[in-house]
Amino acid sequence: MKRTVVAVAALLLGAGAVMAQQDLVKHDQETMKANAKNLGGVMIAMVKGEKPYDQTAVNAALAQLDETAKKLPTMFPDSMKGAKFEGDYGPSPKVWEDKAGFKAKIDSFAKVVSEAKAKIKDIDSLKANAPAIGKECGGCHETFRLKNS
Ligand code: HEC
Numbered sequence: 099m100k101r102t103v104v105a106v107a108a109l110l111l112g113a114g115a116v117m118a119q120q121d122l123v124k125h126d127q128e129t130m131k132a133n134a135k136n137l138g139g140v141m142i143a144m145v146k147g148e149k150p151y152d153q154t155a156v157n158a159a160l161a162q163l164d165e166t167a168k169k170l171p172t173m174f175p176d177s178m179k180g181a182k183f184e185g186d187y188g189p190s191p192k193v194w195e196d197k198a199g200f201k202a203k204i205d206s207f208a209k210v211v212s213e214a215k216a217k218i219k220d221i222d223s224l225k226a227n228a229p230a231i232g233k234e235c236g237g238c239h240e241t242f243r244l245k246n247s
Pocket residue numbers: 126127130131133134135137163170183184185186187188189190193200203204207231232234235236238239242243244
């Protein structure tokens with residue numbers, strides 16, 4: 099009897115861990131999609147003249163990217179290793195194999211975003227600074243993101 103209880107408890111705990119892992123995956127993907135929306139759909143759209151310059155929208159986009167920079171160090175915990183990422187992309191195993199390299203990318207992204215926050219005041223400074231943010235996204239993805247086949 100006691101043994102059954104323990105076994106059931108272990109099963110439940112196991113299920114809890116899997117659930118939490120899928121929640122983390124979903125959170126990561128939503129954060130990354132929000133990054134793309136804020137950089138591409140807001141800032142780059144203004145650079146291209148597809149949207150009028152709007153400082154409030156730029157500030158909100160930069161605030162979200164800044165938030166991402168703060169969250170990134172905890173977005174890929176060891177417990178997530180091997181988790182299934184549905185959709186087009188997932189993390190490379192290098193995220194866990196080269197933690198120092200991954201952290202360096204996070205730090206450099208954080209730096210560029212905070213510089214952009216200080217510098218972007220109008221369309222010209224947006225044009226001058228938004229591409230540098232895109233380079234940081236690409237710089238991390240190049241090594242640490244994989245396309246699902
Ligand atoms: C420090 C590394 C790092 C930085 C910086 C970074 N990303 Fe990512 N990104 C990842 C990893 C790892 C994945 C794969 C996991 C995932 O899909 O959530 C990813 C996935 C994505 C995805 C695919 C999400 C999906 O549907 O699964 C998009 C879109 C994306 N990133 C956009 C961006 C944009 C835009 C920026 C810059 C504003 C950015 N990322 C900055 C590491 C990074």
